[in-house]
Amino acid sequence: MQPYLNTFSLAGRVALITGAGRGLGLEVAKAMAGSGAHVILNGRNADHLHDVADSIRATGQQASIAPFDVTDSKALNKAFATIRETHGCLDILVNNVGARNRKPLLEFSDEEIRDLIETNLVAGFSLAREAARLMLPQRAGRLITVTSIAGHVARTGDAVYSSTKHGLTGMVRALAAEYGSYGITSNAIAPGGFATEANAAMLSDPKVAEHFATRSALGRWGQPEEIAGAAVFLASAASSYITGHVLTVDGGLTIKM
Numbered sequence: 001m002q003p004y005l006n007t008f009s010l011a012g013r014v015a016l017i018t019g020a021g022r023g024l025g026l027e028v029a030k031a032m033a034g035s036g037a038h039v040i041l042n043g044r045n046a047d048h049l050h051d052v053a054d055s056i057r058a059t060g061q062q063a064s065i066a067p068f069d070v071t072d073s074k075a076l077n078k079a080f081a082t083i084r085e086t087h088g089c090l091d092i093l094v095n096n097v098g099a100r101n102r103k104p105l106l107e108f109s110d111e112e113i114r115d116l117i118e119t120n121l122v123a124g125f126s127l128a129r130e131a132a133r134l135m136l137p138q139r140a141g142r143l144i145t146v147t148s149i150a151g152h153v154a155r156t157g158d159a160v161y162s163s164t165k166h167g168l169t170g171m172v173r174a175l176a177a178e179y180g181s182y183g184i185t186s187n188a189i190a191p192g193g194f195a196t197e198a199n200a201a202m203l204s205d206p207k208v209a210e211h212f213a214t215r216s217a218l219g220r221w222g223q224p225e226e227i228a229g230a231a232v233f234l235a236s237a238a239s240s241y242i243t244g245h246v247l248t249v250d251g252g253l254t255i256k257m
């Protein structure tokens, strides 16, 4: 009998992770590589991605890079064509890139609203569509979208970001319905407050940092690597009957009264 632990293995799988150069995406990429996958790292800075891929390969794991801006349709399509030529398949997509622009709605220009929607929502559809194109013939695949607890709950000064994450939650569920009969699952990971570079300003203000920490049941910020288990699980055979689900990873922030 195979050890049950093998069910969590990603050996032989090819995974594209967007925004994998730092923060949560980097931790997901390292964990998936450590679980046996060949990880394809996306971001806009090719030199930096080269360094990250080198550091993963230095540990005997498999990594390559796909530098492109997720809002650039031409570059995105070219990257998927390269994945098709190089690997012949794609097993896992982690759509992790997410831009933030937090301020009262009255201060937003139409262009700023459109920019956030382009990066967070439109690119999510384009990535899922191109991934599905590769997954449908193999009748298997894992679409994983990083949303946010802002896709469920609201706070002031966050209307546009929050709306894009609500939209992605809808996309995740709709694609679960659309692709379920093809063996492709579509799930979301909704992070709470993580101590990433993107939150540096909040973390450096002791009052704000403390407020966020104590809002959660665990009473602290998440460490970036604490996102990774959820991603490996949703990418692995261990989650084979889970689709259309939003896995909240927030230290109990959204369940606390």
Ligand SMILES: NC(=O)c1ccc[n+]([C@@H]2O[C@H](COP(=O)([O-])OP(=O)(O)OC[C@H]3O[C@@H](n4cnc5c(N)ncnc54)[C@H](OP(=O)(O)O)[C@@H]3O)[C@@H](O)[C@H]2O)c1
Pocket: 018, 019, 020, 021, 022, 023, 024, 025, 042, 043, 044, 045, 048, 068, 069, 070, 071, 096, 097, 098, 099, 119, 146, 147, 148, 149, 190, 191, 192, 193, 194, 195, 196, 197, 198, 199
């Ligand atoms: N951190 C949190 O507490 C938290 C909470 C809730 C939800 N989330 C969600 O989790 C995801 C990751 O968050 P994070 O804090 O790890 O983000 P981050 O630190 O801002 O990292 C984003 C990564 O994406 C890349 N990137 C940004 N725009 C891109 C674009 N247009 N095309 C390609 N790559 C792009 C960046 O690299 P380059 O600049 O080099 O391209 C960077 O490596 C986001 O979707 C975010 O909304 C995070």
